[in-house]
Amino acid sequence: KAGVTQTPRYLIKTRGQQVTLSCSPISGHRSVSWYQQTPGQGLQFLFEYFSETQRNKGNFPGRFSGRQFSNSRSEMNVSTLELGDSALYLCASSTRQGAGGGANVLTFGAGSRLTVL
Amino acid sequence: SQKIEQNSEALNIQEGKTATLTCNYTNYSPAYLQWYRQDPGRGPVFLLLIRENEKEKRKERLKVTFDTTLKQSLFHITASQPADSATYLCALRRDDKIIFGKGTRLHILP
Numbered sequence: 001k002a003g004v005t006q007t008p009r010y011l012i013k014t015r016g017q018q019v020t021l022s023c024s025p026i027s028g029h030r031s032v033s034w035y036q037q038t039p040g041q042g043l044q045f046l047f048e049y050f051s052e053t054q055r056n057k058g059n060f061p062g063r064f065s066g067r068q069f070s071n072s073r074s075e076m077n078v079s080t081l082e083l084g085d086s087a088l089y090l091c092a093s094s095t096r097q098g099a100g101g102g103a104n105v106l107t108f109g110a111g112s113r114l115t116v117l
Numbered sequence: 118s119q120k121i122e123q124n125s126e127a128l129n130i131q132e133g134k135t136a137t138l139t140c141n142y143t144n145y146s147p148a149y150l151q152w153y154r155q156d157p158g159r160g161p162v163f164l165l166l167i168r169e170n171e172k173e174k175r176k177e178r179l180k181v182t183f184d185t186t187l188k189q190s191l192f193h194i195t196a197s198q199p200a201d202s203a204t205y206l207c208a209l210r211r212d213d214k215i216i217f218g219k220g221t222r223l224h225i226l227p
Contacts, residue, residue: 004160033214033215035217041219042206042217042218042219042220043161043206043216043217043219045214045215045216048213048214055213056212056213056214058214090160090161092160103149103151103166103168104210104215105151105163105166106153106161106163106208106215107163108160108161108162109160110158110159110160111158111159111160113158
């Protein structure tokens with residue numbers, strides 16, 4: 001079956017602009033999580049969506065937002081871009097929400113590489 | 118706050134030898150711990166999961182141990198090959214989210 005699809009793969013923006021990234025999870029996966037990856041900080045959790053509701057949020061400013069649609073596809077938006085937002089943004093889907101006693105194994109997309117100039 | 122520590126220095130191992138990577142965590146007792154592999158320009162790929170009541174888990178040439186007393190997991194690749202060269206990340210669930218260590222870059226030298 002098809003994996004997690006992220007678009008666009010690469011994009012360049014300038015400071016102050018906004019960007020929207022898209023993620024299509026594996027069919028049947030209802031949970032979508034977003035991560036920011038930078039060389040200095042590694043993988044940092046942004047947020048998780050399950051059944052169109054944000055279930056968890058990391059320590060990022062309000063400029064970072066997201067949403068999930070009824071077909072489980074998710075988007076994240078970053079407004080008023082800063083140079084420090086340059087990173088690889090990774091989306092991961094799973095069959096489980098983060099809460100609950102079961103194991104939550106993530107399937108990642110290839111990421112969207114954002115460069116802010 | 119929760120910390121996951123992995124050796125940030127690259128690890129160089131001769132082909133055919135066993136590579137051992139370390140993951141230490143603090144301030145928490147996770148129900149399970151996961152290991153992922155990441156190649157340059159790609160997203161992480163899940164490899165193994167080990168639960169707190171399991172001491173060891175194996176999959177082909179991979180072996181993971183989990184010592185909840187030491188708060189440490191070890192990841193072993195036996196008979197290592199150049200194709201095993203990648204960054205390896207450990208992850209655990211905390212506060213209903215999966216958090217990751219920064220990863221260890223492994224180079225298998227031919």
